[in-house]
Amino acid sequence: MAEIAPKELRGRLMVSSQAKIGRIKEFEIALQRFRGKDADIHDEAMEILVGIGLMALAHLNGATAILYYASDIFVSAGFSSGDLGTIVLAAMQLLITVAKLSL
Numbered sequence: 001m002a003e004i005a006p007k008e009l010r011g012r013l014m015v016s017s018q019a020k021i022g023r024i025k026e027f028e029i030a031l032q033r034f035r036g037k038d039a040d041i042h043d044e045a046m047e048i049l050v051g052i053g054l055m056a057l058a059h060l061n062g063a064t065a066i067l068y069y070a071s072d073i074f075v076s077a078g079f080s081s082g083d084l085g086t087i088v089l090a091a092m093q094l095l096i097t098v099a100k101l102s103l
Contacts, residue, residue, distance in 0.1 A: 024049070027045070027048075027049075028041065028045055031044065031045055031048075067089070070082065070085065070086045070089055071083065071085070071086050073085075074086065
């Protein structure tokens with residue numbers, strides 16, 4: 001990380017990276033305490049971390065902004081009302097979600 005970071009940020013980036021590692025260990029300790037001393041939490045911890053990562057990615061990809069402004073986007077695209085486009089968009093999302101669940 002130090003090779004690509006600007007000189008003025010190098011120390012801060014390392015501290016930030018180390019803090020994240022410390023938080024993962026705290027998470028594992030808390031999960032172990034919750035599941036019991038003898039429980040194997042490794043797989044569950046990885047599943048939870050992957051789930052959190054996927055949620056963060058979904059939040060950061062911009063789809064939420066598109067859905068929030070869907071009505072305005074459809075009106076700007078030339079539709080007389082954004083309501084119909086928004087309803088079609090929601091129906092498509094519902095169908096895709098159902099299809100994903102069946103896989």
